Amino acid sequence: MVYNGISLAILVFRPGIIFTRGILCMEKVELYGLELGELKELVTQLGEPSYRATQLFHWIHAHQAGEWEKMTNLPRAFRERLGEVGFLPQFSCLRQWQDPWDGTTKLLLKLRDGEKIECVLMTYEKEGKASRYTACVSSQVGCALGCGFCATGQLGFRRNLTAGEIVGQVWALQRYLGPREGGKRIGNIVFMGMGEPLLNYEAALKARRILMDPNGWGISHRKITLSTCGLVPQIKRLAEEEPPVELAVSLHATTDEVRDKLVPINRRYPLKELLKACQYYVEKTNRKITFEYILIKGVNDSLEDAKRLARMVGGILAYINLWPFNPIPGSPWEPSSGEQVQDFALQLKERGLEVAIRESRGSRIAAACGQLRYYSAKEV
Numbered sequence: 001m002v003y004n005g006i007s008l009a010i011l012v013f014r015p016g017i018i019f020t021r022g023i024l025c026m027e028k029v030e031l032y033g034l035e036l037g038e039l040k041e042l043v044t045q046l047g048e049p050s051y052r053a054t055q056l057f058h059w060i061h062a063h064q065a066g067e068w069e070k071m072t073n074l075p076r077a078f079r080e081r082l083g084e085v086g087f088l089p090q091f092s093c094l095r096q097w098q099d100p101w102d103g104t105t106k107l108l109l110k111l112r113d114g115e116k117i118e119c120v121l122m123t124y125e126k127e128g129k130a131s132r133y134t135a136c137v138s139s140q141v142g143c144a145l146g147c148g149f150c151a152t153g154q155l156g157f158r159r160n161l162t163a164g165e166i167v168g169q170v171w172a173l174q175r176y177l178g179p180r181e182g183g184k185r186i187g188n189i190v191f192m193g194m195g196e197p198l199l200n201y202e203a204a205l206k207a208r209r210i211l212m213d214p215n216g217w218g219i220s221h222r223k224i225t226l227s228t229c230g231l232v233p234q235i236k237r238l239a240e241e242e243p244p245v246e247l248a249v250s251l252h253a254t255t256d257e258v259r260d261k262l263v264p265i266n267r268r269y270p271l272k273e274l275l276k277a278c279q280y281y282v283e284k285t286n287r288k289i290t291f292e293y294i295l296i297k298g299v300n301d302s303l304e305d306a307k308r309l310a311r312m313v314g315g316i317l318a319y320i321n322l323w324p325f326n327p328i329p330g331s332p333w334e335p336s337s338g339e340q341v342q343d344f345a346l347q348l349k350e351r352g353l354e355v356a357i358r359e360s361r362g363s364r365i366a367a368a369c370g371q372l373r374y375y376s377a378k379e380v
Contacts, residue, residue, distance in 0.1 A: 036215055039056060043056065048078055056071065061215070061217050107176065118194060122134045122135075132188065135170045135189050137190070143157060145229050148264075149262060149328070160203060163202075166191075166203060166207035188225075189224045205241065226245055230263065236280060245287075254305045255308070278313075282317045289316065296325045301341075319354045322356070322358065
C-alpha cells in the first residue's frame with residue numbers, strides 16, 4: 001500500500017505515523033529529531049538518492065536552516081515533498097534575558113503544543129574575548145523528582161521532550177548567537193536544564209547522537225555532559241553506551257537523612273547504592289564522573305560533611321564541583337558563605353580530591369543551576 005507516494009511498510013513504524021481505529025493518521029515528522037540513518041530511510045521512500053539525506057541533515061544541523069528556500073542544492077520538488085511529510089524546527093521565542101554581569105543568555109521557548117521550556121547559553125572568555133560557548137538544555141517539561149533546591153521541581157512533571165525538541169534548543173541558541181561560519185560555535189552541551197535526562201533516556205541519548213554526528217553539529221562526545229539526580233539502573237545502562245557518556249551526578253549530601261530531603265529519589269536509591277553504581281560506571285567506561293555538590297548554609301556545608309564526602313568518593317575516579325546554592329522562590333535556604341565554601345573545598349583538596357568551585361552564571365536572570373522554570377502566560 002502507498003500513501004502520498006510513500007510505502008506504508010516503512011511509514012507505519014516511523015515517528016508520527018499511527019493507526020486510529022484502523023484508519024491511518026499521518027502527523028508530520030520532526031526532521032531535526034531524526035538521525036542520519038533514519039533520514040536516509042525517509043528520503044529513499046520519497047524517491048530520492050540517499051545522499052540527499054546527508055545534504056538535508058547538513059542544512060538543518062550545520063547551517064541551522066529554518067526555511068526550505070535556503071537549501072539551494074536540494075531540488076524544489078523534493079523540498080516541497082519534505083514540507084508535506086515533515087517540518088523544520090518550529091519554536092517561538094517568547095522572551096529572552098541576558099545577565100549584564102557575565103553575558104549568560106536565557107531563552108523561553110514555546111513548543112508546538114504550547115508547552116514552554118527554558119534553555120541557556122553561557123559564554124566563557126579568555127583574555128577578554130569570548131572563547132567558548134556552552135548550551136544548557138532541558139530534557140523534560142517540568143520534573144517529577146521534586147528536588148528541594150530546584151525551581152523546576154516545583155512545577156511537577158508535564159511531559160518528556162522529543163529528541164528533536166532537545167536538539168532544537170541548541171539550534172535556537174545557535175541561531176541567537178549567529179551563524180556558525182562566523183566562528184561563534186556552540187561547542188559544549190550540558191543536559192542540566194529542566195527535567196531529569198535519564199527519565200527521558202531514549203530521547204536524551206538520541207539527541208546526543210544527533211549532536212555528535214560529523215555531518216551536522218560534530219560535537220565531540222567528551223563535550224556533551226548528561227546530569228542525573230542518581231537513577232541507579234540508568235547509570236548502569238549508560239555504562240554500556242558507546243562512545244562513553246560524560247556523566248555528572250548530583251550528590252548534594254553526605255548522609256541519607258539529608259539527601260532524602262534535598263533529593264527525594266534518594267529514598268529509592270540511597271547513597272550506598274548510588275556510589276556503588278558510580279564505581280561500576282567508572283570501572284566499565286574508564287571515564288571520570290563529576291559529582292555536583294550544592295552548598296546550603298547550615299544544611300550540608302559543615303567541615304564534617306566535607307570529611308565524609310572525601311571518604312565516600314575517595315575511591316572513585318571523579319571530579320567534585322562545588323556550587324553555592326542559588327536562591328529560588330519559596331525556599332527557606334541560603335547559600336553558604338564564600339569563606340565556608342573555601343574551607344569546604346580545602347578539606348577535600350587536603351585529602352587528595354580534584355575540586356573546583358564553580359561560578360553561578362546567570363543567577364541575576366534566574367538562569368543558574370536549579371533556577372530554571374517556565375513562565376506562565378501572565379508573566380510573558
